[in-house]
Each structure stands twice: as structure tokens, then as C-alpha cells.
Amino acid sequence: MEPVTDLPSPASRRLAAEHAGTVAEQADRHAIALESILAILRSTRLDDRGARTMATEVATTALVGLRMATDEQRSNLLEPVVGAFARLRVDLHPLVKYGDLDVQFVEPPATGRALPGEVAHAARAIVRSTVLAFVDQGETRRVRIQWDCDGLNLLIGIRDDGRGELTAHDDSLRPIAERVSALNGALAVSSTPGWGSSLDIRLPLDPPIEPEPLADAVPLSGRERDVLRLVVTGARNQAIARQLGISENTVKFHVSNLLRKAGARSRAELAALAR
Numbered sequence: 001m002e003p004v005t006d007l008p009s010p011a012s013r014r015l016a017a018e019h020a021g022t023v024a025e026q027a028d029r030h031a032i033a034l035e036s037i038l039a040i041l042r043s044t045r046l047d048d049r050g051a052r053t054m055a056t057e058v059a060t061t062a063l064v065g066l067r068m069a070t071d072e073q074r075s076n077l078l079e080p081v082v083g084a085f086a087r088l089r090v091d092l093h094p095l096v097k098y099g100d101l102d103v104q105f106v107e108p109p110a111t112g113r114a115l116p117g118e119v120a121h122a123a124r125a126i127v128r129s130t131v132l133a134f135v136d137q138g139e140t141r142r143v144r145i146q147w148d149c150d151g152l153n154l155l156i157g158i159r160d161d162g163r164g165e166l167t168a169h170d171d172s173l174r175p176i177a178e179r180v181s182a183l184n185g186a187l188a189v190s191s192t193p194g195w196g197s198s199l200d201i202r203l204p205l206d207p208p209i210e211p212e213p214l215a216d217a218v219p220l221s222g223r224e225r226d227v228l229r230l231v232v233t234g235a236r237n238q239a240i241a242r243q244l245g246i247s248e249n250t251v252k253f254h255v256s257n258l259l260r261k262a263g264a265r266s267r268a269e270l271a272a273l274a275r
């Protein structure tokens with residue numbers, strides 16, 4: 001009996017349809033930009049300088065739009081971890097082919113979770129930058145690159161056989177650290193003089209969970225919610241009492257209960273938790 005081929009899921013079909021629509025929309029925008037530039041350059045009402053200026057403005061606007069659309073599309077698509085790693089190997093091919101660098105690639109498991117496009121793109125850029133930082137240190141002849149996925153994070157290990165003098169505060173690693181930090185990841189650097197340096201990077205695959213608003217996380221009465229809403233605005237007890245038509249002592253009672261329920265030590269901390 002022939003095995004049944006898995007059909008694409010509704011979610012996969014929806015993503016594919018959205019991708020096709022985005023590609024078609026971008027093609028239309030590119031066509032409009034090119035037609036506009038050609039019309040400007042062919043215009044008999046513009047001198048050369050004016051035509052160049054207008055054509056440059058149109059091209060610049062189109063390029064900015066392209067970058068924005070590409071970034072948005074990249075962040076919304078998923079990329080298989082093995083496919084992202086294969087693209088990394090292509091990216092580093094010139095260094096391997098035309099340089100004296102021996103790069104060892106340790107493939108991620110094929111069953112690893114697909115990477116969000118933003119993470120896949122950043123991971124490749126981080127590895128490329130790290131390899132170049134190793135090479136710039138001198139004496140690096142061999143680099144080992146390993147990717148793994150624990151279901152929640154992309155784990156990247158990069159090690160060289162150079163002088164072993166890199167530290168987490170090295171200027172060449174600053175852009176890498178900033179990019180890892182921007183993705184809520186973690187970067188660790190270890191070096192052994194004469195034996196090389198190693199970078200271990202963890203990139204979360206999911207965005208951080210936003211804290212639940214206090215009003216949803218803690219059971220509050222209707223009046224406590226009213227008081228909390230005004231505390232957040234910075235209103236004092238007297239103003240809260242006047243606005244709600246209750247006594248100041250009642251306001252103090254509700255504020256005290258809110259502080260206790262929230263585990264806050266001050267009104268400012270209570271307001272921060274409520275936001």
C-alpha cells in the first residue's frame with residue numbers, strides 16, 4: 001500500500017497564499033517605480049540635472065519601501081533550521097574557497113523546530129560577523145560552527161583555533177552582542193590563550209511573554225479597579241475620593257488592599273504593575 005503523503009496544513013496554505021500575495025504586490029511596486037524613472041528620464045520638460053534629481057528620489061523611495069517590506073516579510077515567515085543552516089554555508093563559501101580558512105559545519109538536527117525568519121536572518125549574520133572577528137584576530141586557521149535547537153531556542157556554538165584572546169568586551173564583538181541582545185538572547189565568550197576562543201549564543205524562537213496586567217492577574221472588586229485606574233494616573237487620595245464620590249478613608253482602605261494584593265511596596269510600584 002502506497003504511503004499517504006501529508007497534505008499542507010491550512011496554516012501552511014494560508015502562509016503560502018500570503019507570501020504569494022506579498023510577492024505580487026512587491027512586483028507591482030517595482031514595476032511602477034521603474035516606469036516612473038523611465039518616464040522622468042524620457043521627459044522633454046526636464047533638464048538633465050532635474051531628471052537625475054527626480055529619478056534619484058523615486059529610486060531612493062522605492063529602495064526604502066523594498067527594505068521595509070523585505071524586513072516585514074522576513075519576520076513573518078518560518079524557515080526550516082536545516083535550510084537556514086544550508087544558506088549559512090553558502091554565505092561562508094567564499095571564505096572557505098578563496099581563503100585559508102578551514103570551516104567545519106556541524107549540522108542541526110533535521111527534526112529541529114522551524115526558525116522565525118527574523119531569527120534565521122540574524123543567526124546567519126551573527127555567525128558571519130563572528131567568523132570575520134576571528135579572522136581579524138589573526139592566526140585563525142580553523143573554525144567550527146554548530147547549530148542546535150532545544151525547541152525554545154536556537155543554540156549556536158562557534159569556536160576557532162586562534163590566539164584565544166577574545167573577551168565579551170572586545171570591540172569586534174560589540175555589534176554581535178547588540179544584535180543578540182535585541183533578540184532577547186544570551187552571549188557567552190570563553191578563551192584560552194594559545195588554544196582559541198569560543199562563543200555560545202542562545203536566540204529565543206518566541207517573543208517574550210508580556211506580563212499580564214494587574215487587573216487581570218489579581219481578583220479585584222469593581223471599586224478597586226476604579227481606584228487603581230486613578231492611582232495609575234498619579235491622582236492622590238483626595239482627588240480620587242472627590243472623583244469617585246467616596247471618603248478619603250475609603251480610598252486609603254482600597255489602596256492598602258491593592259498594595260497587598262499586588263505585593264507592591266509603594267503607589268509608584270503599584271502603578272507600574274498596573275500598566
